[in-house]
Amino acid sequence: MLEGSVRKSGNRLRINAQLINTDDGYHVWSERYDRVMADIFDIQDDISLAILDKLKLRLVGGAHSSFVQRYATDVESYNVYLKGRYHLHQRMPDGFRKAADYFEQVIDKDARIAPAYAGLADCCGIQSWYGEV
Secondary structure, eight states: OEEEEEEEETTEEEEEEEEEOTTTOOEEEEEEEEEEGGGHHHHHHHHHHHHHHHTTOOOGGGOGGGGOOOOOOSHHHHHHHHHHHHHHTTTOHHHHHHHHHHHHHHHHHOTTOHHHHHHHHHHHHHHHHTTOO
């Protein structure tokens, strides 16, 4: 299981991540990352690759870098996307509309960010489930 925490102070982030064996509760790995907010995507990549190494996943040809995929390239788009996910998970009619607006903002800025389309699709699907569409 991956467990962690994120703390923000100004433009600095402290991320604590740890892997825990669910069978016995043993801490397999832990690491602390102190970085500036502008490096958020690099931090995600570093954590993902460290976990792959610790789990001893062996990919054909050692292609660890192909396992890490970035969608958003700037922090602003990523924050807008996260706001959309937050409102979507509130499961409220007004939240669905806000979430869809946030996802559309991300798509308008960069149409290559696939998770924003997935979020928009989630909004439509969930709204129909709740009888909102």
